[in-house]
Amino acid sequence: MITSPQAQQSGKTTKLKGHMGKMILIVAQTYPQLIDFLLEVVQNAIDANPKCIKVSVDMKNRKVVITDDGKGVSEEIFNKALCQVGVTLKKGDEIGRFGRGLLSPAGKCREFTFTSCPVAGKQLYRKWTFVTADIEKQSEDIQIPVKEMPELQFCPDLSKKGRDKTPVAWRTRVVISDIIEDRSLTRISVEELESQIGAKFGQVIRKKGIVVQLGFVGADGENQERQVKVSDFQGSKLKEVEIFERDCGNTLFILYEAPLTKTGYSGKISFGERNNDFRITWLQLSYLIRATDLSNAEVLKALNSGIFEGEILSERCQIRPDRKGFEAGDAWIGFLATLEEWYEKYGKVVYEKIRQENREQRYQNLGTKAMLVIEKAIENQPDLKELLSKFSFGNIGAGHFPVPGIPQEGKALSTHGKHGILQKDRGGPSPAPKKEHKGHVPLTVAGPQGQQRIMVKGSSFGLCFVFSEMQTSLEAYEIDLATGVININIRHRYWFDCEVSDTKLTRYMEVIGLMVLGILPSRNYPQFEMIKKATDDVLGLLVFDITRGDAIAGRVHSKKS
Numbered sequence: 001m002i003t004s005p006q007a008q009q010s011g012k013t014t015k016l017k018g019h020m021g022k023m024i025l026i027v028a029q030t031y032p033q034l035i036d037f038l039l040e041v042v043q044n045a046i047d048a049n050p051k052c053i054k055v056s057v058d059m060k061n062r063k064v065v066i067t068d069d070g071k072g073v074s075e076e077i078f079n080k081a082l083c084q085v086g087v088t089l090k091k092g093d094e095i096g097r098f099g100r101g102l103l104s105p106a107g108k109c110r111e112f113t114f115t116s117c118p119v120a121g122k123q124l125y126r127k128w129t130f131v132t133a134d135i136e137k138q139s140e141d142i143q144i145p146v147k148e149m150p151e152l153q154f155c156p157d158l159s160k161k162g163r164d165k166t167p168v169a170w171r172t173r174v175v176i177s178d179i180i181e182d183r184s185l186t187r188i189s190v191e192e193l194e195s196q197i198g199a200k201f202g203q204v205i206r207k208k209g210i211v212v213q214l215g216f217v218g219a220d221g222e223n224q225e226r227q228v229k230v231s232d233f234q235g236s237k238l239k240e241v242e243i244f245e246r247d248c249g250n251t252l253f254i255l256y257e258a259p260l261t262k263t264g265y266s267g268k269i270s271f272g273e274r275n276n277d278f279r280i281t282w283l284q285l286s287y288l289i290r291a292t293d294l295s296n297a298e299v300l301k302a303l304n305s306g307i308f309e310g311e312i313l314s315e316r317c318q319i320r321p322d323r324k325g326f327e328a329g330d331a332w333i334g335f336l337a338t339l340e341e342w343y344e345k346y347g348k349v350v351y352e353k354i355r356q357e358n359r360e361q362r363y364q365n366l367g368t369k370a371m372l373v374i375e376k377a378i379e380n381q382p383d384l385k386e387l388l389s390k391f392s393f394g395n396i397g398a399g400h401f402p403v404p405g406i407p408q409e410g411k412a413l414s415t416h417g418k419h420g421i422l423q424k425d426r427g428g429p430s431p432a433p434k435k436e437h438k439g440h441v442p443l444t445v446a447g448p449q450g451q452q453r454i455m456v457k458g459s460s461f462g463l464c465f466v467f468s469e470m471q472t473s474l475e476a477y478e479i480d481l482a483t484g485v486i487n488i489n490i491r492h493r494y495w496f497d498c499e500v501s502d503t504k505l506t507r508y509m510e511v512i513g514l515m516v517l518g519i520l521p522s523r524n525y526p527q528f529e530m531i532k533k534a535t536d537d538v539l540g541l542l543v544f545d546i547t548r549g550d551a552i553a554g555r556v557h558s559k560k561s
Contacts, residue, residue, distance in 0.1 A: 021138040028106035030322045034179065034186040037108060039196060040101035041066045041174050043278070046201055046210060048072065048172060056215040057193065059186070062109075062179040067170035069156060074118040075126055075146070082144065107132055108185065110178035117154060117171055125149035190216035190224045196281070199270055200323075202230040203311070204277040233309050234259050235267060238350065243341055248334035249315030250274075253342050257350055258309040265354070267309030271326075274313045280325060288325040292336065299343045302351040312339070357448055360467070363490075364447025366502055367465040370509035371443040374463065377514060378443075387520045388462055391484045463516065465509065476539055477512050479532075481523055486516055494543045507546050515539065 031037040038055070045053045048070025056065040073081075081102055105112040115127040128146045135142060155167035179186055197212060198205075205212060205228070212228035235256035243251050252274060258267025270279035282304055289300060302308070317326040317335050326332050343351075378384045442462040463484045470478070470489040478487045488509065489495065498508040515535050522531050549555075 019139045020142050021136045024103060024135055024142060025107040025132070028103050028108070031104040032108075032185060034108065035188050035192060035196060037101075037104035038064065038066075038188075038193065039200060040104040041176075042197060042212070043201065044101045045070065045172065046204055046208075049208065050171075050210060052169075052211045052213065054170075054213045054215070055193070055197075057188070057190075058217040059188070059219045060217050060221050062177075062181070062186075064176040064179065065173065067173045069154075069170055070172065072118040072171035073116040074120070074123060077118075078114070078116070078126075078128065082142075103130075105174075105176045106130060106135060108180050109176045112174060112176040115149065115152075115173045115175075117152070119171070125152040190214055190226065194226060194228050197228050198230050199268060199281045200279050201277075202270070203272075203279060205230045206232070207277065235309055238308075238310075239346060241342060241346055243338045245334040245338050245341075247330040248317055248332070248338065251315065251335060251338040251342075252313045253310075253346075254313070255308050255310035255347075257354070258307055264358075265306035267306050269303055269308055269310055269312060271312050271314070273317065273319060274315050276319065278319060278323060279311070280319065280323070284324045285326075288332075289336065292328075292333070296340050296343070299340050299347075302343060302347060303339070305351065307351055307354045308347065314338075360448050362502075363467045363505075364445050364449060366506045367445035367447070367467070367509050370506050370513060371445060371463075371465065373510045374513040374517065375443050377517060381517075384517055384520070388484065391482060463513065465513070476536065477516075479516050486512065488512060494539065497543055497547045500547075504546050508543065511539065511542050511546070 028037075031040055038057070042053060042055060045066060045068035048068055050068035050070035053068045054066070058064070102114070109132065111129060111131040113127050113129050115125055117123055117125040125148070126146055127149055128144050130144060151164060151166050152168050153165040154169075154171055156169050158167045158169055193216070194214060204210075214224075214226050214228065216224045218224075233256045235258040238253075238255050238257060241253040243253070245251065255269070256267070258265050269282050271282075271285050272279045286300065286304065314326070314331070314335050316331040318331070319325075320327050326335065378388070442464075444462065444464045446464060446466040463486060466485055466487045467490050468487055469491045470487065471491070473489060474492075476489055476492045476494050478489075479485070480487070490499075494508065495505075498504040515538075519528070519531055519535055522528050525531070
């Protein structure tokens with residue numbers, strides 16, 4: 001009943017009425033996507049403290065079944081929940097607080113059923129049936145049919161069999177039938193479902209030791225099964241930090257430097273309240289951060305880089321009713337300020353260190369691939385081996401005395417041996433050679449991986465790529481005629497033009513290496529510098545071809561190239 005100040009004075013009131021059925025469907029639209037209400041049902045199952053939750057999604061037949069062996073729900077509690085949508089019945093230590101998950105499938109399917117039996121006493125299983133069309137028609141009190149199921153008996157191992165009893169290994173089952181066919185709302189994959197369950201509920205799943213099993217049948221009938229794996233963070237733990245801000249209170253940063261995998265860094269950060277195990281994913285939070293338009297872009301990039309993993313927990317920020325972010329307000333703005341403060345004080349040095357290592361690793365890996373091309377060129381030109389042997393100093397692995405006056409290049413990968421690149425046909429690195437092979441021409445690339453290379457007299461001569469910011473030089477590269485070291489200037493505009501893709505950058509290195517081979521025969525000529533200058537002019541044309549030739553000629557390559 002709505003009462004205005006003027007109405008209070010006159011004693012008059014205005015009665016507010018609504019169509020209950022349609023209002024229920026509007027409430028259910030808080031979770032518009034199939035993945036949204038699946039997660040809500042999973043969350044309610046987690047709140048029941050089960051040992052096992054089973055999620056079966058059949059997109060071919062448009063049906064979902066979710067069961068759990070938790071504490072179940074009595075008729076009294078269920079009826080109370082239906083009468084208090086939006087008012088939680090859950091304790092403070094449980095994930096959910098808003099009571100909407102029960103109705104979340106409404107409107108996205110023909111019907112769904114909720115069947116449950118509480119642990120306490122000898123109560124029967126009861127099944128409630130929610131039919132979307134029937135709910136929508138009811139303007140006042142919503143009537144939900146309920147049926148007793150005396151034939152069902154809870155039996156975890158399904159061993160009990162009787163004439164009039166059917167053993168079931170679950171206490172609560174939700175069946176969602178005839179899900180709508182709108183693919184924009186029902187697009188889902190088993191990978192996404194597994195990822196979302198792990199990201200949102202991983203903390204409580206880990207804490208309670210819950211097993212979550214997934215079964216997924218695609219629209220094409222392909223069947224997949226897996227178990228949600230929630231492991232402890234695997235990275236190197238950073239200093240645990242607590243930052244106070246006036247409006248959001250203390251924000252706790254429990255973060256790790258994520259481990260490097262074959263596909264790079266893939267760490268994930270989740271967010272939440274300090275007294276609630278529910279978590280918000282980075283993807284959900286990033287939308288809100290960008291919408292707020294008050295956050296540093298560098299901070300967002302770092303937190304989403306995969307370099308960090310862990311949790312960031314706020315004391316006063318409140319999770320929204322749809323559980324897709326934090327409530328707007330002063331606490332939210334204060335929370336963003338703590339993210340920036342953490343990054344500037346603690347995260348930035350880690351982020352920049354890893355980025356530098358990744359950059360150096362990329363250059364070394366691509367340079368090693370380029371050296372394979374140069375190696376083939378040398379094999380096809382026997383005279384080049386003789387030329388390479390004319391350097392004053394060769395390079396070899398650790399165990400030799402350094403030569404005074406010759407800078408040591410540190411670690412380098414070779415195209416051969418244990419420290420070479422991974423050969424596709426071998427599936428891994430070759431064994432390390434016990435000694436340098438006679439007549440071997442080592443082609444190496446400086447970087448964070450490989451063996452320590454030392455310049456020595458009378459040893460293996462060859463070429464070595466080194467990458468550096470040549471602050472005092474305008475040259476694209478320099479060649480040391482005493483050591484065979486090709487120093488490539490990563491500040492040069494040619495480098496910037498080619499660095500946009502692995503393919504272009506590798507070809508750029510190949511071109512430089514081949515050009516060096518081309519000018520080596522004239523290194524003792526008085527005109528050597530003039531010859532090198534002429535080849536440098538050609539380099540500009542070759543870079544033009546590398547960076548723009550494919551597009552101009554209409555050649556099509558993969559996105560990576």
